[in-house]
Amino acid sequence: MNLNIKLIISVCFTLLVGITLAFNSSSSVQAEPANGKKDAGEPVEPDMHEFMEYVFQPTYKRLKQAMAAEPADRSAWKTIKADSLILAEGGNLLLLHDPEKKRKEWDAHSIEVRKAGGLLYKSAKAKDFKAAQLHYQSMLKNCNACHQQFAGGKHQLKP
Structure with missing residues (x-):
């Protein structure tokens, strides 16, 4: 296989992996808790x-x-x-x-x-x-x- 084609395939693969990782990271940060409510503060000492x-x-x-x-x-x-x-x-x-x-x-x-x-x-x-x-x-x-x-x-x- 030609060196240029290998380089292009390698760059495309790297970009695809990077985009996938970036998408997964940003979506996990924005994910809501399972109960649908945002995590609210709660007192450590209720008394x-x-x-x-x-x-x-x-x-x-x-x-x-x-x-x-x-x-x-x-x-x-x-x-x-x-x-x-x-x-x-x-x-x-x-x-x-x-x-x-x-x-x-x-x-x-x-x-x-x-x-x-x-x-x-x-x-x-x-x-x-x-x-x-x-x-x-x-x-x-x-x-x-x-x-x-x-x-x-x-x-x-x-x-």
Whole structure:
């Protein structure tokens, strides 16, 4: 067989294998689970007290200390940014939890925590302490409203 024909056949075969592999890879990434639902998040710790104690409480305590006075250096701003981002994303995690009742109110509080925490994070990125204080207060006010409604008024946070 001619060398050129062998080369053409070899190139065509390589292209065919490559296209087949690419198609199989992309279709497997887009495949839906067998039950037809997208894989949703689910709480690792379903007990809300445990979740709050180990996710929110240490973060809140660090943030409270960091927000006591205007940050003097980059490291102090970094603490505020890190903890506000954790609390903002914590609002998303709260949405994964299922309260025994009042789901709409639970979701509304969770979204407000996410929103205020996100604004606090953005204020810290901009090194705007006045705005950061405003959003910190807003976030705590919402946390306390949620605790009032869902924890019988226990665990009220102070700035």
